[in-house]
Amino acid sequence: MKKQDYFKENKIGYIDYKDVETLRKFLTPHARIQAGKRSGTDAKNQRMLSQAVKRARFMGLLPYVSR
Secondary structure, eight states, X not given: OOXXXXXXXXXXXXXXXTOHHHHHTTBOTTSOBOOHXXXXXXXXXXXXXXXXXXXXXXXXXXXXXXX
16 A cells, blocks of 8 residues: 655645745654655655755755754
8 A cells, every 4th residue: 555645635736945844744853855655755746845855954944964
C-alpha cells in the first residue's frame, strides 16, 4: 500500500516557504529533507517541497542543521 501524497490529499497546489509548520512535517529530526519515497510525495511536489525548504532556510525560518 502506497502512502498518500499530503499535498494532493489536502488540495495544496503551491507549497509556500512561509508555511513553516507544514514544512517541518517533511524534515527529519536532524533537519534534513525526507525522501519522497518515505514521505509519500510525488516527484513534482517533492521538488516544490525541497525548493520551499531551501528558501525558508535562507530566510532564517528553518534551521540548516539541528542536533
